[in-house]
Amino acid sequence: MKEEPAKKNFFEDVYAVVRLIPSGRVTSYGAIASYLGSKGSARMVGWALIASQPFASIPAHRVVNRNGLLTGRQHFEEPDAMQRRLEEEGVRVENNQVANFTELFWDPAKELL
DNA sequence: CCAGTGACGGCTA
């Protein structure tokens, strides 16, 4: 069975941070990547979230890009699931973009400090 | 083995 390399640790780390995101808050891929020390590899965070899809315990819908755009909504079970969940938590979303993104932004390097 | 793609982000023109 193709055992996975230590790289999996990176995935677990991403999941840990995402799970710590408070309800009604959002963060960005780059913020998580930077917090993990892999700043610049925000794409890996996104890739990790794809793997987190089967894990409902991970609020991946709280993770958006630097612009606050729900870029990954197409990867959810339903394209509208991401926006719908955010609104459920009180996050206002307009045109696939999080309103007051700057206020709702949750930086693990500062909040989770 | 090599090339292209991708839930991104920062820099340069």
Next chain:
DNA sequence: TTAGCCGCCACTG
């Protein structure tokens, strides 16, 4: 200011 390119790392074809 806006638009475009490159860079990071992993996976697929």
